[in-house]
Amino acid sequence: MADHLEEVTVANKRSPVIEPGHTFASVTDKISSIVLTRPTSLGWFAGFGFTFLLTMMLLFALSYLFVKGVGIWGINIPIGWGFAIVNFVWWIGIGHAGTLISAILLLLRQSWRNSINRFAEAMTLFAVACAGIFPGVHTGRPWLDYWMFPYPNTMQYWPQFRSPLMWDVFAVSTYFTISLLFWFMGLIPDFGTLRDRAENKYARIIYGMLSMGWRGSARHWHRYESAYLLLAGLATPLVLSVHTVVSFDFAIAIVPGWHTTIFPPYFVAGAIYSGFAMVLMLAIPIRKIYGLEDFITDRHLQNSAKVMLATGWIVAYGYAIEAFMGWYGGNRYDATLLWNRLHGPYAFWYMSLLSCNILIPQFLWIRKLRNSPFWLFVLSSVILTGMWLERFVIIVVSLSRDFLNSSWGMYYPTKWDWMTFIGTIGMFLAAMFLFVRILPMISIFEMRTLLPEAEVKHQ
Amino acid sequence: MKTVPIYGMMAEFDSAKDLVVAARRTHGAGYKKIDAYSPFPVEDLADAIGFHKNGVPLVTLIGAIIGGLTGYLLQYWVAVVNYPVNIGGRPYHSWPAFIIITFELTVLFGGISAVFGMLALNGLPMPYHPVFNVERFAMASKDRFFLIIFSSDPKYDPAGTRQFLEGLTPRSVSEVPS
Numbered sequence: 001m002a003d004h005l006e007e008v009t010v011a012n013k014r015s016p017v018i019e020p021g022h023t024f025a026s027v028t029d030k031i032s033s034i035v036l037t038r039p040t041s042l043g044w045f046a047g048f049g050f051t052f053l054l055t056m057m058l059l060f061a062l063s064y065l066f067v068k069g070v071g072i073w074g075i076n077i078p079i080g081w082g083f084a085i086v087n088f089v090w091w092i093g094i095g096h097a098g099t100l101i102s103a104i105l106l107l108l109r110q111s112w113r114n115s116i117n118r119f120a121e122a123m124t125l126f127a128v129a130c131a132g133i134f135p136g137v138h139t140g141r142p143w144l145d146y147w148m149f150p151y152p153n154t155m156q157y158w159p160q161f162r163s164p165l166m167w168d169v170f171a172v173s174t175y176f177t178i179s180l181l182f183w184f185m186g187l188i189p190d191f192g193t194l195r196d197r198a199e200n201k202y203a204r205i206i207y208g209m210l211s212m213g214w215r216g217s218a219r220h221w222h223r224y225e226s227a228y229l230l231l232a233g234l235a236t237p238l239v240l241s242v243h244t245v246v247s248f249d250f251a252i253a254i255v256p257g258w259h260t261t262i263f264p265p266y267f268v269a270g271a272i273y274s275g276f277a278m279v280l281m282l283a284i285p286i287r288k289i290y291g292l293e294d295f296i297t298d299r300h301l302q303n304s305a306k307v308m309l310a311t312g313w314i315v316a317y318g319y320a321i322e323a324f325m326g327w328y329g330g331n332r333y334d335a336t337l338l339w340n341r342l343h344g345p346y347a348f349w350y351m352s353l354l355s356c357n358i359l360i361p362q363f364l365w366i367r368k369l370r371n372s373p374f375w376l377f378v379l380s381s382v383i384l385t386g387m388w389l390e391r392f393v394i395i396v397v398s399l400s401r402d403f404l405n406s407s408w409g410m411y412y413p414t415k416w417d418w419m420t421f422i423g424t425i426g427m428f429l430a431a432m433f434l435f436v437r438i439l440p441m442i443s444i445f446e447m448r449t450l451l452p453e454a455e456v457k458h459q
Numbered sequence: 460m461k462t463v464p465i466y467g468m469m470a471e472f473d474s475a476k477d478l479v480v481a482a483r484r485t486h487g488a489g490y491k492k493i494d495a496y497s498p499f500p501v502e503d504l505a506d507a508i509g510f511h512k513n514g515v516p517l518v519t520l521i522g523a524i525i526g527g528l529t530g531y532l533l534q535y536w537v538a539v540v541n542y543p544v545n546i547g548g549r550p551y552h553s554w555p556a557f558i559i560i561t562f563e564l565t566v567l568f569g570g571i572s573a574v575f576g577m578l579a580l581n582g583l584p585m586p587y588h589p590v591f592n593v594e595r596f597a598m599a600s601k602d603r604f605f606l607i608i609f610s611s612d613p614k615y616d617p618a619g620t621r622q623f624l625e626g627l628t629p630r631s632v633s634e635v636p637s
Contacts (some may be wrong), residue, residue, distance in 0.1 A: 024498060024602035150533060158542040161534045162549070162556040170563040178570045185574050189600070193498070196597040212584030215591070216599050218482075218495040220581045222505035226515040227577035231570055234523075238566045245559060448499040456479050456502050 015302070017112040018450050019294035027295075027447045031440050032197050034290055040437065043289070048433040054426020061419040062137060070140050074413040079399045083417040084138040086391045087424065089246055090274070091131035092172065093267070093387065095179070096239055097275020098124025102182060103235035106228075112303060114446040115295040119286070119435070120279050121183040126431040127278070128176045130424040135168070137420075164248040171245040178235055185228065188214050189445040243271045250394065256333040257341075257398030260325065266318030273311040273357075274387035276304045277380035284373045286436060295442055298371060305370045308361065308383060315390075316358045333403060345410060346397045353393050356386025466589035466637035467609040468620045469596070470629035475501045478604035481627040482507035485606060488623065492612035496590070496605040515577050522572025523565050530564030531557055589637040607635065 018027075065072060075082040098120040105113040136145050148169045150159050159166050191211035198204040214220070247263035280301065287296040326338030341350040360382050369375040401408045435441065448454055472478045475497060482495045486509050493508050495501075505511070534557040538544075543551045578584070590596050590607065599605050606629075608620050617634070624632045 028498075028601045150537065156542075158537040160544065160546070161538055161560060162546055162553055167559040167563075170560045174563045174567040177567060181570055181574045185577075189499075193600040196600045209584075209586075212578065213586055213588055214583065214600075215588055215596075216496045216498060217581075218497065218501070218504040218508050219510050220583075221497065221500040222510060223513050223515045223577045223580055225500050226513050227519070227573045230516060230519045230573045234519075234566045234570045234573070238563075241559070241562060241566075248559075445499045454475060454499060454501070456476050456504075 015297045015299040017297065017299055018115065018447065019297065022294065022451060024448050024451065024453065027451070028193060028197075028444055030292075030294070031442050031444045031447065032194055034436070035194060035438060035440055036198055036200075036203065044433065044437060048430060048437075051426045051430035051433060054423055055430050057419055058423020058427055061416050061423055062133075064416065065137060065420075066142065070138065072414060072416045074411055074417055076409070078402060078407050078409045079396055079411040081138075081395050081399060082411055083413050083421055084134040086388065086395050087421050088131050088134035088138075089267075089391045089395075090388045091127045091134075091424065091428075092175075092246060093243060093271030093274045094278045094384075095124040095127035095131065095175075095275065096243060096268070096271035097279050098122075098127075099175075099179060099182075099235050099239040100272055100275065101279070102186070103232040103239065106232045107236060111450055112300060114450055115442050116279065116283060116300055117446070118183075118186060118439075118443045119282065119432075119441045121179065121186065122432065122435045122439075122441070123275075123278060123282060124179045125176070125183055126428045126435075128172065128179060129431070130428050132172060132176065133424060134420075135172075164245065164252045167245045168249055171242045175238060175242045178231070178238055182231055182235060185224075185231065186443055186446075187439065188212060189216065189224075190440045190443060192216065193444050194440065240268055243267045255398050255402055256331075256337040257322075257394065260322065262318055262321050262325075266315060266321075269311045269314035269318065270387055270390060273308055273315055274384055276308045276311070277383040277387070280304050280308075280376050280380040281384065282432065284377045286441065288373070290436070290441075292442065295447060301373060301376055302370050305364050305376055305379075308380075309364045312357065312361045312364075312383070319354070319358065336401070337398065340401050341393065341397055344397070344401065346393065346400070349389055350393050350397065353386055353389040356382050356389060360386075463636040465610045465617070466592075466635040467607045468615075468617070468624055469590070469593055469605055469607045469633050469635050470624040470627060471595055471598075471631045471633075472604040472606065472629050475504075475604055477628075478606060479503050479507050481606050481629070484627060485608065485623075489614055490608050490612050490620075490623075492609040492615075494607050494609070496596070496599045496607070498600055498602060498604075501604075514580050515573060518576030518580070519569050519573040522576070523569030526568025527561055527565035529568065530561035534560060589635050592636050593633050595631065595633070603630075 022030075073082055073084070075084075098117075101113050101120040102117040102124075106117075136142050139145055148159060148166070159169075188211060191207050192214035195204055195207040195211050198207055244264040244267065247267035250258035251260060251263040253259060283296055283300065283304075287293055323338055326334045329335075341347065361379060363369050363375070363379060369379070396411045400410060470481065472481060478495055478497060479501065482493070482504060485493055486507060491509065495504050495508050497504060505513075535552065538553070538557075539551045545551075590599075590605075595603070596605060606624070606627075608615060608624070614620075621632055621634075
């Protein structure tokens with residue numbers, strides 16, 4: 001069996017998806033021991049403690065917001081969509097890589113995804129949870145947010161379904177629900193494994209309840225696999241639709257810089273671009289700390305780097321078309337916007353965006369850097385910054401100078417904006433810390449299917 | 460002492476391949492009420508125990524259709540019948556604007572039906588099941604493969620069935636109390 005893997009490796013001249021020499025038992029023990037028997041390290045407590053404090057800072061910033069109102073932020077007319085919407089779009093984009101890995105790569109039979117799909121899905125959930133906070137509190141009166149959902153009410157009113165903001169409500173809430181279901185469903189057989197391995201009585205009871213009595217019956221697996229594939233088939237158009245709908249929030253409006261038909265594909269590509277950067281930023285330290293190099297091999301890092309390179313070029317194409325249409329389209333407002341981006345008060349940020357998203361990621365062409373976890377980590381952080389700047393440029397620069405000179409203005413984020421933004425990063429990481437501690441961060445049963453013994457040849 | 464009713468007879472195997480072969484032979488020998496357990500989905504195993512039909516796709520389809528209809532009809536009823544608002548002179552029934560929410564609800568209802576349909580058809584959650592009475596069955600979630608012949612099978616008799624299962628060269632055979 002080890003020979004078989006080595007042959008494949010030599011033939012492909014690439015790192016294997018799973019290091020040779022593993023068995024069903026070793027895969028099971030290695031992944032479940034992280035949750036069940038490995039002592040919780042001081043580093044974990046320090047990391048969780050710090051990110052928990054950042055989460056508290058988020059709650060503080062939000063509490064003050066509820067008391068005072070959105071006036072504590074830097075938003076004002078003409079720039080009514082500041083950090084809140086920038087962060088919303090950024091976070092929800094990050095989530096997209098998780099669904100791409102779990103659903104689209106499943107349908108494409110890219111079995112290398114089996115070792116990274118679980119934590120990529122967790123990343124999706126936590127990122128969408130962070131994203132969801134922003135439009136919710138941006139409404140100004142978040143305690144009335146339920147008005148966005150259609151339900152019969154004594155005010156005799158209904159939401160306006162022709163508005164892209166309503167589409168967003170449905171797209172994001174569907175996305176969160178489906179991502180949660182997908183993630184939970186993948187966990188059910190692994191909960192069964194943890195239930196059978198746990199020494200601690202309470203752990204056994206809790207994992208037992210979560211596993212719902214899963215016993216691995218052939219009938220159950222048969223239905224399970226159908227449901228898993230169907231869910232992947234449903235999640236695939238869904239994930240493409242979510243960022244498309246987010247881009248409609250802009251594209252349906254008439255503001256120069258927003259009103260363009262290239263937004264949907266360019267937003268989706270950007271989402272996957274930033275999402276893979278986040279996957280790498282999480283995978284590289286996690287595999288190092290928990291010694292999971294056998295399962296998350298260099299092959300995974302290389303593949304993710306290639307996805308980033310490809311989607312990065314789609315994003316670059318989007319920028320090029322935006323600039324080209326500004327020049328070629330003959331619309332003076334679009335031309336002014338282009339000039340503004342290049343020479344206006346935010347020119348530095350536009351240039352930083354181009355460097356972070358187009359120029360610097362070209363280092364990924366170099367095989368040596370693609371093979372180095374350190375440099376991949378650095379490049380991923382550059383891309384994440386770049387994608388945040390992209391949303392900043394789209395939202396703030398476009399709003400800062402629209403059709404009338406009299407309504408031009410500047411945007412200055414306040415400390416509350418920063419506290420909320422950094423707080424969501426803390427919340428995201430705190431949730432990740434909890435996740436790696438209490439749930440199997442790699443799908444155990446899907447890893448078993450990668451082993452050569454899992455194959456049943458026809459007699 | 461009361462005698463515990465017997466749920467079935469269980470054999471343990473080392474590999475997925477052995478299990479599929481054993482399951483085929485058992486099904487071929489005329490045992491119809493059987494089941495097999497594995498730590499991961501094994502190709503052909505459902506086929507080997509004679510389980511072909513699977514209701515999940517149909518449940519998902521029905522859920523998705525109901526979701527799509529709900530999405531469209533809700534918007535139609537609100538925008539045309541109950542709460543018509545003139546937005547820039549657009550028709551009340553401005554169907555292109557309704558497509559997105561229709562699509563989202565199709566996916567939402569379809570996905571929920573797939574997961575909960577799968578769980579319901581599998582009879583989960585099920586807090587107690589007799590197979591867990593066999594101590595070695597804990598390995599079914601790790602690296603062992605099990606085949607069971609239920610006592611409700613018309614061909615089941617304690618001695619004969621045990622002998623049959625032992626003929627499949629399993630690692631162990633045990634009776635499952637219910």
